[in-house]
Amino acid sequence: xxxxxxxxxxxxKRGTVxxxxxxxxxxxxxxxxxxxxxxxxxxxxxxxxxxxxxxxxVVLQKxxxxxxxxxxxxxxxxxxxxxxxDPTGKSATRKQLTEDEINKNAESYKKQIFRILDPDKTQxxxxxxxxxxxxxxxxxxxxxxTTVARILERDDFKKRYDDNxxxxxxxxxxxLMQGYDSVELKADIELGGTDQKFNLLMGxxxxxxxxxxxxxxxxxxxxxxLDGVLKMSKSLNNYIGVEDSPKEMFGKVMxxxxxxxxxxxxLVTPLSNEEIKMMEKEMVAxxxxxxxxxxxxxxxxTQYHNIEEADNAEIxxxxxxxxxxxxxxxxxxxxxxxxEGNYWIPKLLxxxxxxxxxxxxxxxxxxxxxxxxxxxxxxxxxxxxxKMVVQVGKRKFAxxxxx
RNA sequence: GGGGAGAUUCCCGAGAGGCUAAAGGGGGCAGACUGUAAAUCUGUUGUCUACGACUUCGCAGGUUCGAAUCCUGCUCUCCCCA
Numbered sequence: 344x345x346x347x348x349x350x351x352x353x354x355x356k357r358g359t360v361x362x363x364x365x366x367x368x369x370x371x372x373x374x375x376x377x378x379x380x381x382x383x384x385x386x387x388x389x390x391x392x393x394x395x396x397x398x399x400x401v402v403l404q405k406x407x408x409x410x411x412x413x414x415x416x417x418x419x420x421x422x423x424x425x426x427x428x429d430p431t432g433k434s435a436t437r438k439q440l441t442e443d444e445i446n447k448n449a450e451s452y453k454k455q456i457f458r459i460l461d462p463d464k465t466q467x468x469x470x471x472x473x474x475x476x477x478x479x480x481x482x483x484x485x486x487x488x489t490t491v492a493r494i495l496e497r498d499d500f501k502k503r504y505d506d507n508x509x510x511x512x513x514x515x516x517x518x519l520m521q522g523y524d525s526v527e528l529k530a531d532i533e534l535g536g537t538d539q540k541f542n543l544l545m546g547x548x549x550x551x552x553x554x555x556x557x558x559x560x561x562x563x564x565x566x567x568x569l570d571g572v573l574k575m576s577k578s579l580n581n582y583i584g585v586e587d588s589p590k591e592m593f594g595k596v597m598x599x600x601x602x603x604x605x606x607x608x609x610l611v612t613p614l615s616n617e618e619i620k621m622m623e624k625e626m627v628a629x630x631x632x633x634x635x636x637x638x639x640x641x642x643x644x645t646q647y648h649n650i651e652e653a654d655n656a657e658i659x660x661x662x663x664x665x666x667x668x669x670x671x672x673x674x675x676x677x678x679x680x681x682x683e684g685n686y687w688i689p690k691l692l693x694x695x696x697x698x699x700x701x702x703x704x705x706x707x708x709x710x711x712x713x714x715x716x717x718x719x720x721x722x723x724x725x726x727x728x729x730k731m732v733v734q735v736g737k738r739k740f741a742x743x744x745x746x
Numbered sequence: 747g748g749g750g751a752g753a754u755u756c757c758c759g760a761g762a763g764g765c766u767a768a769a770g771g772g773g774g775c776a777g778a779c780u781g782u783a784a785a786u787c788u789g790u791u792g793u794c795u796a797c798g799a800c801u802u803c804g805c806a807g808g809u810u811c812g813a814a815u816c817c818u819g820c821u822c823u824c825c826c827c828a
Binding site: 387506507508509569570571579580594595597598599600601602603604631632633634636637660663664665687689690698700701703705706707709710711712722735736737738 | 751752773774775776777781782784785789790791792793794795796822823824825828
């Protein structure tokens, strides 16, 4: 089904940070409408992180919109580039992956991505198909298309260079290879986070160098993680994974800062601009932000699981945190009965896997963070009983099963 | 090839022979409070049945009663010159 140019543009623009160049996008869309030929929309994926989180879905949602508009979506698994290692946002050299790791990651990647994209309408390609065939001569030719000064324009290269941090020569090739992918596919549009701007534009330049029309670069914002400051990433452990359990998702969403609520609605849910504006007004008028977080959590859980799970997660959350009850599923841990069942609590907590060391366990005890069957415990020893529930902090529980 | 600087605990970063399990900040965790695992405040943050012992300041040795601190060699990184 076709949509008017204006309508398409409106959908495409929602949530983007930048589209360069805008006027060429309009032209490409016009042409696509006239010729009834879909545009090729490319997204490159680095297979180093097999766990997709909401940060990744920002771009994937946009891709899905293109797909719904009838355009052709092409995913490139950067299996070849992954072996080389992209410079990371942390301004440190990323480790190189082995072929095995990459294949495994790519498979799990696809599975997760198709929770959002339509697998029947998505083309998946591996960039080793063309890059692995490069001869050294081809590499040099490709490298000659740009200059060191231009490469150093890239933000994190510049930063690392200025900070006296190491940069491997191989890292310079990353943008070149990614750019070459666009040449190979004759991409019309490439999506990416704002951190990809340099790479996306490199693709555009290379396409022109190889006599093609340059692709449009469409940048989506980088989603902040649960802390609200740093970008969402697995290594920072501030992420919500699409494969997280409903309960985890609910809890994690509830832990975001209030200021982040509307941003999350814009970037990870399909709600319209009007609906979001409305919520903003209501919150300014004094409505409790907590309720919007609940709504956000439920939308997200429904997307990646289903409505029932979303409802259950809400109920459980209210029980544990608002009413201070126990969760309905507590991990059970088997214990040998040492002595006559009298346990030193720090050791008990460690054996139950609730704390990492007895020192940690002592601290928890001293700080009043230990509860047994809902009662706060302060003495150092405890006679354990079967099915006793031990709790550390607000969210770590274990049920003792005596062997 | 020559010269210089550096590597500290989860991260950043002080410390320059004993007062150092190592300042400060970040992050994490716990408690209080509440609107929630938000915000804020307080405490805590190597291990060990523990007012003591053991392990930790790039790696390996050495000097010393005593080393993160001094010496030697090695590994890695950065800068300047060529």
